[in-house]
Amino acid sequence: MKVGIIGFGAIGGTLLHALRAEPPGAAEVVGVLVRGSGVARARAALPPEVAVTSDAAAFLALRPQVVAECAGHAGLAAHGPQVLEAGCDLVVASVGALADPALEAALHAAAARGGRIVIPAGAVGGLDALGAARRAGLERVRYVARKAPAAWMGTAAERVVDLSAVRAPMVVFAGTARAAALAFPQNANVVAAVALAGLGFERTEVKLMADPQATGNRHLVEAEGAFGSLSVAVEGRTLPDNPKTSMLAPYSLARAVLNLGARLVV
Template structure:
């Protein structure tokens, strides 16, 4: 008899609703939604029981995080030490070296992450085996309103709000940027995890009032070759800070973990 992967979902927002609905409708063979964790009452519309985090851990094989970096920081180790696996959508949390080390050392549960809104990560991981990349750059372009943060001063906010073209909001490394944009730059962390070096990935965040699509451009080069990946996603209508494709990347990861065959992993 085929074992069914019992999934607990944390977060019923733009990502969680799509993932949870697909699971509840049986779209992921070998996986079922057993519970939902959210700090808001979901009512009868929820396709699975709304439970506490502790109850979700006790009743499932895999926790899917779809609620932000804070969940990974607060609950990641507890999930893994209980023996439950963890699939992380908010990869920006893993740019915290100490947290990443603790998660990797925790167990017996296993931690996985999804590439989310960017492609080419499998190729970067393969190239990395040949030797270090000399240069890795990521340029992320989004609507100004999706990039506004509490730490920004009035001058920067005014430039973003009055911009008629692209404006650089921040430049730094994949270690620096996800901390400053916890809900909108997980791609930087995903690229860095594939490359294996947070400080090697240079990141530029650009606000563009004409950005009808969220754009990510990854450029990497080394002695073994040069690589360029560009994606332009429609933003999620309910949460423009998230690309519409992200929950489907989570579902693809879930399908792989549930053991569905006949796909490229």
Template structure:
């Protein structure tokens, strides 16, 4: 496989460390000019045009919301399938529509990985029946909320107990906390929608990692899921499971059996 990669931060580097010669014949990484990419089969593209011209078999985006508009849109139009990690970008309704149109026009597929959350298959299966109610709570240690609007809402250094600092819809949270809201956006897109999925964000000084919990009520049945993810080594904001979820999507492109 020839893999294209947009972003060479914590997720991108970790992915390439996990992917071996049996997974990849070639890698093209969109990176800033002069950025070193430590992978034996990696080539660096310094522009979106150069990345698309390289014609990767699959493109993985893990560079943030700006990259979705700047790189994912033209890649889909060019007929390149994309795994989108920055799912919260779809809280922008106009951008979501543009991505759908680009994928249709290019005959490409936009793939939304489950990331750090589980049960997406069941939630998506229930959605067509209607009547869904989804309530999500994201809990992380205070340091994982640094560099976000949480710093303006609560005293992260002075917390002695779990504190809710945001309540709203999945669309609200994706726009206010773009680096921390991909799980909420994933749940919303699989289930009740951005404006009907209720979200709480919590800072907890006793949290050992990133906790994702949600409850679903449906005419087909009710369920609750709680996942205590370990943070990735390079970024407290990112669950390690997110990286492995993307790895699964890449390997599912090659394997004779997909699950």
């Protein structure tokens, strides 16, 4: 299975390492698409058999069967529809971008003519059960994230609290999944995955917290309905190069990519 990666930051780099660690024949990373300013750095970090380009047409000319997007909301908007129309399956890291109705519609329209949109679980667990509960009878979904104040630096949270002075857990956002995903593009991709698996962007309740006692990223999903109740918590360590991102996120991408070529899928 030929794989392409869009973006080569902390997530893209970890994903590439995870795929190359698989047994021979599981997945072949054929190319990486980056912005022009990142070509030299990516080229220096990658083996010669992996092509590096800033040109989307040249990237698609490598004929990847699966493309993993690790380039943020803007990267997904810029390249997602074109990748799908080329017939590639698209595994999306920047799931929060789908909270934009126009982009979601564009991706769905492109997928109708080409490849599939694949949403990995990312840093959270229980999305399989949540998706089943939606069909069995789902009435309420709540998501709560706790991250260290430093993980919220450079985000909309800075307009709510003085993150350098937080001494006790503080709510930096409370509202719908759509509002959370659009306001916190680097921190709330899990929010969007939960919404897409369950009740949607408008009916998923979200609370984001800055917690000075947090040593990683804590994700809590709670759901209730005719099916019963569900509570899933994940205490995730963060990527060394990006405290906003849980370590599980790129490995969840790797799992989603590999499942697309596997004979046995769990």
